[in-house]
Amino acid sequence: MKKFCKIIISLTLVLALSSCSSITGRVSLSKEEYQEYLKNKEIIDKVKFLEGVIDDNYLFDYNKEDLESGIYKGIFEALDDPYSQYFTEEEFKSLIEQTDGKFGGIGIVVTAADDGYLTVVSPIKDTPADKAGIKSGDRIVKIEGQEFTAKEMEAAVKLMKGEAGTDVNVTFSRKGEGDLWEDFEKKITREIIKIDSVLKKDIDDYSYILISSFEDETDEDFKKAMEEAKDKKGVIIDLRNNPGGRLDTVVNIADYLLKEGPIVYTVDKKGKEEVENSDKNMNDMPLVVLVNGASASASEILAGSIKDYKRGEIIGETTFGKGIVQRLFPVANEGFKLTVSEYFTPKKNKIHKKGVNPDIEVKLNDGVERIGIENLNEDNQLQKAIEVLKNKTK
Numbered sequence: 001m002k003k004f005c006k007i008i009i010s011l012t013l014v015l016a017l018s019s020c021s022s023i024t025g026r027v028s029l030s031k032e033e034y035q036e037y038l039k040n041k042e043i044i045d046k047v048k049f050l051e052g053v054i055d056d057n058y059l060f061d062y063n064k065e066d067l068e069s070g071i072y073k074g075i076f077e078a079l080d081d082p083y084s085q086y087f088t089e090e091e092f093k094s095l096i097e098q099t100d101g102k103f104g105g106i107g108i109v110v111t112a113a114d115d116g117y118l119t120v121v122s123p124i125k126d127t128p129a130d131k132a133g134i135k136s137g138d139r140i141v142k143i144e145g146q147e148f149t150a151k152e153m154e155a156a157v158k159l160m161k162g163e164a165g166t167d168v169n170v171t172f173s174r175k176g177e178g179d180l181w182e183d184f185e186k187k188i189t190r191e192i193i194k195i196d197s198v199l200k201k202d203i204d205d206y207s208y209i210l211i212s213s214f215e216d217e218t219d220e221d222f223k224k225a226m227e228e229a230k231d232k233k234g235v236i237i238d239l240r241n242n243p244g245g246r247l248d249t250v251v252n253i254a255d256y257l258l259k260e261g262p263i264v265y266t267v268d269k270k271g272k273e274e275v276e277n278s279d280k281n282m283n284d285m286p287l288v289v290l291v292n293g294a295s296a297s298a299s300e301i302l303a304g305s306i307k308d309y310k311r312g313e314i315i316g317e318t319t320f321g322k323g324i325v326q327r328l329f330p331v332a333n334e335g336f337k338l339t340v341s342e343y344f345t346p347k348k349n350k351i352h353k354k355g356v357n358p359d360i361e362v363k364l365n366d367g368v369e370r371i372g373i374e375n376l377n378e379d380n381q382l383q384k385a386i387e388v389l390k391n392k393t394k
Contacts, residue, residue, distance in 0.1 A: 001102050037120040047071065056142040072249045072336075081339050082112035082150055083326050089153045089333040094118050094161070105161040106168065106188045108134060109213075109243040112150035119150075120172075121320070122241035122294035124195060125212050125372065128188045133369045134172065136241060136294030141183055157358025164192045197245075200225040201373050202232065206389055208382075210238040211253075214245030219252035226283055228254070233393040234286035236385045240316060240371060245326065251316060261309070261346060264301045266325060268341040274337055275352035286393050288385045296320035304345035304356045313392075314358045315385050323351030360388065 051067070065305055088093060107127020113119040118140040123130040140148060140156060147158040160168055167189050173181045195260040198221035199210040207229035211222060244250075247264075260280040267273050289312055291303050300319045307314045325341045342352055343385045362384045364371065371379045 020089060024162075050091060070339045076336060076338075077151060079339075082114060083322075083324065084336070084338045085112075086156070086336045087154065091158075091334065092330075092335045094154075094158065095335075097302075103159075103231060104164050104190055104192050106132075106170070106190055107193045108160075109148050109179040110140065110157065112153045116150050118148050118153055118156055119259045121243045121296055124193060125199075125210070125241070127193055128191055130370070132186050132188050134186070135174065136292070137175065139173040139181070140170060141173050142208055144169055147318055150213055157186060162190050164190055166190050194309065198222050200228060202229075203236075203373065203376075203386060205233045206386065206394075207234075207277075208236045210372065211299075213242055214249040214253075216246065216249070218245070219249045219256075221255055222232075222253050226285070231284070234288075234289065234389045236288055236382070236389060237312075237374065238290045238382070239295045239299040240290050240292040240381070242296070242299040243294065244299055244322065247276075247301070248299060250298035254302055257306060258282055258309055258311060263305050263346065265344040265346075265348065266341040267344070271309070274341075286389065288389050288392075289314050290381055290385050291316045291319050291356065292364070292381070293317050293355075295322055296355075299353050300356050301343060304349065304351060307356060307359065308346040308349070313360055313388055314356065315360045315388060316358050316362055316381050317364075318357050319351075319355040321351060321353045321355035323354070360384065 005153070026032055041205050049064045054062070054067070059151040067086050069086070076084050076086045085373070105131045107124040108129040109121040109124065111121050113120055120129075120134060120136055120138040120140065122136045123134045142148065143156055143159045159172065162168060167187050169185060169187050171183055171185045171339060173183045195213060197211060197213045197215045197218040199212070203207050207225070209225050209229070209243065211218060226235065251263055253278075255278040259282050261278055263276045263278050264273050265273055287306075289303055289306055291299065295316075296319065300321075300323065303319060306312050315355065323343050324339050325343060326337045327340045329336050329338060342350075343348060345356075362381045365378070365380045368378050368380070371382065373379075373382065377380055
């Protein structure tokens with residue numbers, strides 16, 4: 001029980017005082033500190049009391065480690081913030097595995113949406129989910145017949161992952177006519193998902209560069225692609241279905257593209273403002289940027305900064321609207337993710353729950369299942385980007 005209590009204390013930031021050990025010597029505390037100590041001691045004592053009642057009276061067997069994890073998870077669930085979460089050792093390992101860019105699964109990025117549903121942010125390009133026609137905004141209702149809500153995101157992700165070549169049955173729900181949601185089931189064969197975050201291809205006198213996410217080496221891969229495109233007349237940067245990623249990576253890319261000035265402002269709960277700046281060195285190749293409702297987080301930082309500086313036209317649909325920053329806190333082999341600040345564009349425009357509006361709005365035509373250069377004949381947003389780029393480079 002001592003270990004259990006010490007962990008609770010560390011999370012509630014009670015200094016050197018706890019009900020787990022006796023207090024010796026004189027301790028000088030202000031009135032406010034003493035009241036905080038009493039409050040936290042009361043919480044710890046209540047947790048111990050509840051655990052004792054469960055031990056003595058609960059009918060069924062239970063795992064004490066699961067109970068302990070449930071307490072920690074409950075602290076974060078009470079924040080009512082789908083982006084702040086506590087991770088068990090297994091969940092934390094899975095999170096790091098995905099960040100490393102290689103894992104077995106179906107290839108979707110999901111979020112715990114504010115409406116309580118587990119929602120697809122975007123399918124990862126050329127993965128089983130993408131090929132199965134899964135779209136941004138689809139809800140995950142069941143996995144192998146088991147229902148899941150937003151609060152059970154980690155368990156749902158774990159169940160969708162598995163050995164390459166095996167199948168998983170997922171029931172999705174998609175908004176149809178009259179805003180009615182319709183369920184549909186897909187049997188999807190898992191694959192090893194390797195995220196190559198930058199793809200470059202040429203379209204006549206222009207280059208098309210897709211950034212699918214912002215990983216450790218995305219900035220270097222993007223700069224390499226831009227150097228390879230230096231003989232072209234202009235570049236289309238495709239951020240559609242890009243769920244975001246590392247802040248430092250997107251800042252490096254923005255710095256490469258923008259003139260001297262602010263890239264993004266972050267403001268924490270105390271009002272402390274920090275700014276990431278671009279230097280005067282820049283690649284001035286003509287460009288346009290494609291976005292949609294699944295362009296989120298770091299994608300919105302890049303699109304918002306390019307729009308504010310009028311560096312290139314933003315084409316497509318209003319972005320997702322995730323303008324908050326999470327920090328990862330490792331705790332031994334476990335860890336938690338906490339929302340710590342909000343970010344704003346160079347002109348101090350708010351992104352969170354608003355998104356970045358395109359300069360040229362183009363809705364994707366009904367019935368288009370896949371986007372990108374491989375589906376150029378049907379991708380009317382990409383067609384518009386080519387048209388705009390051609391007109392500005394005549």
